[in-house]
Amino acid sequence: MANTNINEISKSLETLYLDGKFDKAVDLLLESKNQLSAVDFHYNLGAVYTKMGDLGPGRYHFELAMKKGYIGSDLLNNLAVIKSKLQGVDLSLSRDIGDQLVNFLSMVPASYSICITLVLLITSLLVFKFKYIKSKIVLVSLLLLSFFPIALQQGVLYGKTFAVNLKDMKIYEGPSSVYDVRATLPGGSKFVLGKTDGEWFYIDHPIELAGWVKKEDIGIL
Incomplete structure (x- = not known):
């Protein structure tokens, strides 16, 4: 029953979007928030607002969809379109290297950094197990380096x-x-x-x- 409701919402949303009835599409999304995943809710709301020319709410909801763990080419393309239309100063457009690093790391979901760290940890242990490296000192060094992605992200973004x-x-x-x-x-x-x-x-x-x-x-x- 839940999947049926979601399919109906998706079809109705698509129809409203194609017919240019964006205000009603926003209302439908807000009414259906509890039935949609966080990513679907924020991504679709961002797409509708952007189509309406409301770059602020559009950017906001795309960023939230990304924060929830979605990084797809469609989302990145929509963000690029919004950034190209900005007439003011933006963190992502700053020439300061520190600002660029902060912006990049803010776009990477924490779950991605955790996955990368786990992959590096497992790889280091397998390399040692199959004796591609024999030194325990080297192993410890690799294990410590494995935590670099998550440590960098958490360190740079801490308190921000x-x-x-x-x-x-x-x-x-x-x-x-x-x-x-x-x-x-x-x-x-x-x-x-x-x-x-x-x-x-x-x-x-x-x-x-x-x-x-x-x-x-x-x-x-």
Whole structure:
């Protein structure tokens, strides 16, 4: 029965999408959230919002689908299309090497890093078992190196909170609208949040966006 419902939802969603009834497609997805997997829900919602021209919500839901473990060519292509349309500064477009590393690692699901680490661990043990290497010191070194992928990701991303602005957003010099506006950012940019002050968040990276933004304007990943 569950599969039947999902198939019906998929067919209805496809029909609405092809007919250009995007608002109704959004409503259907929101109503069906509990019946869909997290990946299907966020990916399809991202696709519909992007088709509507709402780059902020589109980017936000694509990023959430990726965070849930999906990295497909269709998702990456959609993200590339959104990034090509961005008129502001974005973490993924930063020339800073540190920003590029943070952005890359944020796109890799933790489950991938864990799988890579496990494969490296098993490979190291098999190599030692079949005596391709005989030194226990070398084995220990390989085992330690096997933890590098997960250690790198966790180390670089530790304490970092990512977000996407859902709509055109003003960046203020301080945590209040009484402060001067530093810049106005079109919806769809990704950045790293830092300290908070009530309903206000400070953007840490990219440095070009440093300033305070309202919580209501962003989607936290």
